[in-house]
Amino acid sequence: MPPPADIVKVAIEWPGAFPKLMEIDQVSACACVVAFSILRLTTSPAQNAQQLHERIQSSSMDAKLEALKDLANYSRDVTFAQEFINLDGISLLTQMVESGTERYQKLQKIMKPCFGDMLSFTLTAFVELMDHGIVSWDTFSVAFIKKIASYVNKFASDISILQRSLAILESMVLNSHDLYQKVAQEITIGQLIPHLQGTDQEIQTYTIAVINALFLKAPDDKRQEMANILAQKQLRSIILTHVIRAQRAINNEMAHQLYVLQVLTFNLLEDRMMTKMDPQDQAQRDIIFELRRIAFDAESEPNNSSGSIEKRKSMYTRDYKKLGFINHVNPAMDFTQTPPGMLALDNMLYFAKHHQDAYIRIVLENSSREDKHECPFGRSSIELTKMLCEILKVGELPSETCNDFHPMFFTHDRSFEEFFCICIQLLNKTWKEMRATSEDFNKVMQVVKEQIMRALTTKPSSLDQFKSKLQNLSYTEILKIRQSERMNQEDFQSRPILELKEKIQPEILELIKQQRLNRLVEGTCFRKLNSRRRQDKFWYCRLSPNHKVLHYGDLEESPQGEVPHDSLQDKYDLTLLTFMKENKYVRNWRAERSSIGHFVCSLPSLNN
Structure with a gap:
């Protein structure tokens, strides 16, 4: 059956959108043709492709x-x-x-x-x-x-x-x-x-x-x-010198790639994090012996005679208790939980060897306190390592949209271990400030996590700066911040505030509407992103003073100041939006995603 004589197929092109082949009823949809942009005949994509080929x-x-x-x-x-x-x-x-x-x-x-x-x-x-x-x-x-x-x-x-x-x-x-x-x-x-x-x-x-x-x-x-190859080529120091500390701002795409590299680097720890300690492995047990030796300065041990075996076991048990292990008899059992597995023991050994004075001070300081007031170094290290892995999302794939990289992690080849060393000292300091007992262990860990998270949000440029931020976030300061946030929340939910909010809301909304319109009239420049999130070109869009037409167009570079209406080659009549919403012939337009659509959606008149 032939199509009705009144129905014609017309190729229509809107500014900023792909051309579409549409069926138009010449009798009932003449208003559609008149209201739209001028129809243009152009080379079809197939013919254009053939010619370019x-x-x-x-x-x-x-x-x-x-x-x-x-x-x-x-x-x-x-x-x-x-x-x-x-x-x-x-x-x-x-x-x-x-x-x-x-x-x-x-x-x-x-x-x-x-x-x-x-x-x-x-x-x-x-x-x-x-x-x-x-x-x-x-x-x-x-x-x-x-x-x-x-x-x-x-x-x-x-x-x-x-x-x-x-x-x-x-x-x-x-x-x-x-x-x-x-x-x-x-x-x-x-x-x-x-x-x-x-x-x-x-x-x-x-x-x-x-x-x-x-x-x-x-x-x-x-x-x-x-x-290992990246470390040999000094990739970290090169990025730190030529990218992070270069005399220019880091754009979003670079920040994303640095975040991805940070995540992939920390994910190398996943294997140790998910490895349980084998209590029968002598090499692994030797690490625990080394922790004991460093802490207690290789105190003289009894001779290996049959009469002194029990005395030696008793001395080991006493020392393991001072080191803060949960299992005093066989501390290897403390590292059978994953996460953090062997990663916690690795961190403890790194701290003991590279920050020996701080390690010895923490162990001896706590071993001289009453049992209920001591901060158990072993248990704290295991829980802290687990917490740091959660904060840094060790083992998770990088997000495609996140750009949350931390410059301080690019300042040291062993950044995670150094991060741990700073945080374990913070934990011991906070424990003392809270005058905590063994029953308060979880509360202390919550405070320490809050201290770490608040310090990380400031994006310190180095580990020393991170340490300095933590110094200013004492337990007393955390209590003040919590109290302030709680008071603000309570104040805003009080009855007088809610009544005042209801009274002035219409006036505020009208003010916001006018401010948005003024901003739209002023216009702004946007970056175009391609499918790989690369920023390559710019486009500018602004609303006409009478709020009826959008003027927009592509630019080769970011403009300095406002772009005049007459220099923007494309325009869009906003009065057509209502027509397009109601008319069945152009309903498909709403499914199209174009750059202009993101600008239009912010118009206050549309929201109403």
Whole structure:
């Protein structure tokens, strides 16, 4: 049955959104056509893809360059991307990377800028096309991987090519186990380190992203080996010097990558955290003997005669009690719970060896107190290690959105152990300030956790600064903070406050509405994020003074001050929103996600 004569199919394009093919009833929906933006006829994505597919194979260098530039721009459109990929466009681009570039090796000396731009546009188009997730990463050859890996060294001075190459390597590692193995063979940490020592933060971000990807996908037995290589290459100190302490602000993407590296580094502790102590393992038992020896200065022990065996056992039991173990006879049993497992014993030994004076002072100080007032070092260390693992989320995969990294953990090769050493001394100090007894153990641990969490929220730049923050968060100060927060909460919930709030709420809401409108009229600049959370372009949006039209448009760089209405090439009539909500022909528009939508949703008039 033929379609009704009044129904026509029309391609409609809205500013800031993908074109759509719609059916319009010429009789009942004329208002829709009149109210919308001007209809434009344009080349279909399929035809555009076909033309570009032919143009990028041109024998003319200039024509080829212009075609690749257009391809890099159009590839962001998923509809175009699908059409171009259907023409086997990805294979064409990979062939150009594998062999096509070598065809122009002789031209590099006389046409180096042209060659660099051509390769840059080729890689950009490839990245944009692959970001749509249409093609599997497992389809690429070793030759292609080798070529991309070679660009990391070969084009170190060409920021654009280096950036795209690093992005491709990161995606390969994250999206394919087979490609991870191939990339790991082609690229080394030593090749990546120099890019961290540069001044371009975006290149540094991509470099750390590749390192994180290799770290994340490495098999368990290879992960510690990779960590040792990173330590040998002094990755931590390089990041501290050239990234964290560089004379510039750290952007969100860099903060995220530093957070991921921090999490992956601490996750190396998971194996020890989940390892129970074997009471029959002599090497593990020797660690406990070493703790006793350091604490009590290798006091003379009875001779190994049959008459002194009981005396020796009695002395060991006494010393293990002074060390604060729960099981005085066989303290190895204290480390059979996971978490924290053997990690707690590792921390105790590190503290005893590297902070010996503080260790001895804590043990002897507590052993001289009454039994109920002593702060048990062994039990405290085990519970504290477990708490620190929970705070730092040891063993959990990094979040895709979090950027909560702590600069102080990049200031020391054994940052977790040093973190423990500071916190165990804090615990002993807080125990004394609270005049705690053994029944108060859990209360003390809660206060210590609050002290640590409050100090961490200030993002101290070094472990010494963290220690200083804790000094200012004594038990007395914590009580004051708790009291202040409790009073504020109680005050705001009192009856007079609630009555006043109800009375002035309409006036306040109107003031907020006007302030929001004023802010929208002023406008603001936004960063565009692509699928890999990279920030590449800007767009500006502002409301007209009569609050009826949105003016918006893309910008090449962040503007200084307001952007005039007449310089923003696109506009949107807000009176159409009500019509679009009610009209069945344009109901699908509401499902579209465009940049302008995020700005529109904040309009007070829409909320009403």
